[in-house]
Amino acid sequence: xxxxxxxxxxxxxxxxxxxxxxxxxxxxxxxxxxxxxxxxxxxxxxxxxxxxxxxxxxxxxxxxxxxxxxxxxxxxxxxxxxxxxxxxxxxxxxxxxxxxxxxxxxxxxxxxxxxxxxxxxxxxxxxxxxxxxxxxxxxxxxxxxxxxxxxxxxxxxxxxxxxxxxxxxxxxxxxxxxxxxxxxxxxxxxxxxxxxxxxxxxxxxxxxxxxxxxxxxxxxxxxxxxxxxxxxxxxxxxxxxxxxxxxxxxxxxxxxxxxxxxxxxxxxxxxxxxxxxxxxxxxxxxxxxxxxxxxxxxxxxxxxxx
Amino acid sequence: xxxxxxxxxxxxxxxxxxxxxxxxxxxxxxxxxxxxxxxxxxxxxxxxxxxxxxxxxxxxxxxxxxxxxxxxxxxxxxxxxxxxxxxxxxxxxxxxxxxxxxxxxxxxxxxxxxxxxxxxxxxxxxxxxxxxxxxxxxxxxxxxxxxxxxxxxxxxxxxxxxxxxxxxxxxxxxxxxxxxxxxxxxxxxxxxxxxxxxxxxxxxxxxxxxxxxxxxxxxxxxxxxxxxxxxxxxxxxxxxxxxxxxxxxxxxxxxxxxxxxxxxxxxxxxxxxxxxxxxxxxxxxxxxxxxxxxxxxxxxxxxxxxxxxxxxxxxxxxxxxxxxxxxxxxxxxxxxxxxxxxxxxxxxxxxxxxxxxxxxxxxxx
Numbered sequence: 001x002x003x004x005x006x007x008x009x010x011x012x013x014x015x016x017x018x019x020x021x022x023x024x025x026x027x028x029x030x031x032x033x034x035x036x037x038x039x040x041x042x043x044x045x046x047x048x049x050x051x052x053x054x055x056x057x058x059x060x061x062x063x064x065x066x067x068x069x070x071x072x073x074x075x076x077x078x079x080x081x082x083x084x085x086x087x088x089x090x091x092x093x094x095x096x097x098x099x100x101x102x103x104x105x106x107x108x109x110x111x112x113x114x115x116x117x118x119x120x121x122x123x124x125x126x127x128x129x130x131x132x133x134x135x136x137x138x139x140x141x142x143x144x145x146x147x148x149x150x151x152x153x154x155x156x157x158x159x160x161x162x163x164x165x166x167x168x169x170x171x172x173x174x175x176x177x178x179x180x181x182x183x184x185x186x187x188x189x190x191x192x193x194x195x196x197x198x199x200x201x202x203x204x205x206x207x208x209x210x211x212x213x214x215x216x217x218x219x220x221x222x223x224x225x226x227x228x229x230x231x232x233x234x235x236x237x238x239x240x241x242x243x244x245x246x247x248x249x250x251x252x253x254x255x256x257x258x259x260x261x262x263x264x265x266x267x268x269x270x271x272x273x274x275x276x277x278x279x280x281x282x283x284x285x286x287x288x289x290x291x292x293x294x295x296x297x298x299x300x301x302x303x304x305x306x
Numbered sequence: 307x308x309x310x311x312x313x314x315x316x317x318x319x320x321x322x323x324x325x326x327x328x329x330x331x332x333x334x335x336x337x338x339x340x341x342x343x344x345x346x347x348x349x350x351x352x353x354x355x356x357x358x359x360x361x362x363x364x365x366x367x368x369x370x371x372x373x374x375x376x377x378x379x380x381x382x383x384x385x386x387x388x389x390x391x392x393x394x395x396x397x398x399x400x401x402x403x404x405x406x407x408x409x410x411x412x413x414x415x416x417x418x419x420x421x422x423x424x425x426x427x428x429x430x431x432x433x434x435x436x437x438x439x440x441x442x443x444x445x446x447x448x449x450x451x452x453x454x455x456x457x458x459x460x461x462x463x464x465x466x467x468x469x470x471x472x473x474x475x476x477x478x479x480x481x482x483x484x485x486x487x488x489x490x491x492x493x494x495x496x497x498x499x500x501x502x503x504x505x506x507x508x509x510x511x512x513x514x515x516x517x518x519x520x521x522x523x524x525x526x527x528x529x530x531x532x533x534x535x536x537x538x539x540x541x542x543x544x545x546x547x548x549x550x551x552x553x554x555x556x557x558x559x560x561x562x563x564x565x566x567x568x569x570x571x572x573x574x575x576x577x578x579x580x581x582x583x584x585x586x587x588x589x590x591x592x593x594x595x596x597x598x599x600x601x602x603x604x605x606x607x608x609x610x611x612x613x614x615x616x617x618x619x620x621x622x623x624x625x626x627x628x629x630x631x632x633x634x635x636x637x638x639x640x641x642x643x644x645x646x647x648x649x650x651x652x653x654x655x656x657x658x659x660x661x662x663x664x665x666x667x668x669x670x671x
Contacts (some may be wrong), residue, residue, distance in 0.1 A: 247612070
């Protein structure tokens with residue numbers, strides 16, 4: 001049996017888990033190619049118009065894999081930490097895919113909770129149903145996959161740059177260099193280092209969250225708010241760039257919370273959608289870096305006596 | 307303390323009775339209007355959904371009339387509504403308004419003690435005894451139930467009425483007379499009177515009007531201003547409409563949800579298409595579309611604000627339902643930029659389509 005593992009959404013973070021699990025079960029895994037123009041076009045064609053860019057791109061990945069595998073991994077991730085959801089679109093992802101893309105092979109529809117071993121295990125059983133009925137094999141594969149996932153580290157932390165900024169956003173916007181048009185590389189070229197939310201301790205996040213009137217019920221909100229206010233408070237960075245997809249419901253709230261949490265700290269929001277032009281994005285990054293007083297001084301070749 | 311609250315359909319009538327019964331002064335914001343929306347969109351974040359903007363406008367218009375405490379309900383589902391309280395607090399503080407917020411969140415998240423503390427803050431201003439307080443709460447629930455019943459009957463019967471416009475006239479009179487009633491008791495009497503009247507509206511047995519179910523996001527379908535008074539327009543066109551999501555439905559649903567007994571019919575109907583609750587009222591939207599077909603409706607109109615996360619999921623599923631069941635479904639997305647003319651043209655075209663579908667036998671094959 002061939003397993004299709006589409007890139008996109010939180011598979012950027014949890015692909016190790018899915019890979020190891022299905023590899024241990026002895027199945028062949030087919031990957032979708034990195035996001036590109038064709039995948040984007042496929043996604044835009046199939047997906048409901050109102051959805052955000054990452055969801056459209058995921059539709060594209062799934063559509064590109066549909067003839068190449070027997071079972072598609074389309075995780076319905078409900079909660080990562082207890083009582084912390086992701087986004088309603090994640091919870092309804094399998095339904096969106098089934099009803100939007102014709103001729104799909106089997107897909108995984110069981111709800112996936114990452115915070116407890118038992119719930120993770122029941123996802124594994126439900127998803128491996130068609131592959132093997134051997135419970136002990138599934139359990140062994142699940143444990144191994146969990147271990148491997150826990151030992152994998154993510155995040156970007158550049159060192160040795162004069163200026164540093166915190167890059168915030170959903171993992172699938174930060175790690176997909178097609179969506180964000182190589183943002184990290186562009187920043188590095190301008191002499192700016194990048195740090196992402198993985199490099200902050202849980203306890204620091206908890207302290208920051210106390211500042212809110214209401215405990216955030218989204219995992220993204222907790223990470224983004226906690227990380228950005230912590231970094232701004234500690235003055236470990238010079239500015240913050242938030243990369244957000246157009247019409248993202250969570251971002252529309254989180255950005256406001258961050259803005260009121262960091263006061264006058266330099267903060268820029270980059271909106272991306274399927275029409276974003278690269279030149280405009282570059283101009284905005286350059287302007288932001290200039291404002292931070294860093295970067296490469298392009299005007300240094302002018303004579304001082306103008 | 308002067309209490310205010312955001313508008314949601316006819317809730318303001320029940321809220322007036324509740325605060326009157328409690329003996330707490332209350333400022334009812336002017337019915338949602340263009341000015342409220344303009345104020346709201348000026349101060350709200352650009353990408354937030356429409357209900358947030360209208361609500362913010364409601365508050366500011368109330369505060370200008372002297373309100374100093376805002377009461378809203380909360381939620382902890384994955385939908386944005388749960389964060390409204392916090393963001394609106396921040397915005398009003400930045401604007402320099404000194405208002406206190408009472409957010410009635412679900413006890414499963416903040417704990418029952420915290421909920422009672424928050425409600426206790428408000429009721430401390432009431433000089434009534436416990437029995438009177440509980441009575442006024444039950445009165446309010448009764449009023450909203452009656453009001454929803456009057457409105458539901460009027461909207462559905464308007465297609466069948468013998469004298470055109472009678473249902474609409476009765477509904478409007480009921481609303482204004484109930485609102486001007488002296489006491490909660492009188493208000494109940496007034497609404498009951500109209501409830502009887504509407505039930506006895508004369509039928510035209512010859513008529514077989516187009517019947518449309520209104521489904522979608524709860525705020526935008528209940529609050530008439532946000533959907534450009536679509537139900538009134540359909541009434542004028544002689545179309546019968548039905549909307550299952552009402553404030554009294556919400557009360558019942560919230561009360562029964564800890565037991566898992568809420569809206570069993572909707573849950574059952576949505577099972578084939580969406581078995582899980584994904585936040586907001588996406589599952590209800592799916593279930594209602596299926597039920598609309600079972601109840602013999604000609605079509606359904608889904609309404610949601612731009613960027614509404616749960617409804618985007620249901621919008622992706624609705625075409626499949628439409629195809630499977632042969633039920634035309636139109637989606638209308640509203641935001642502060644929605645143009646009236648274009649919107650109405652779409653509604654009219656949809657009603658035309660439903661009419662012709664009936665005449666044309668072939669379309670049913």
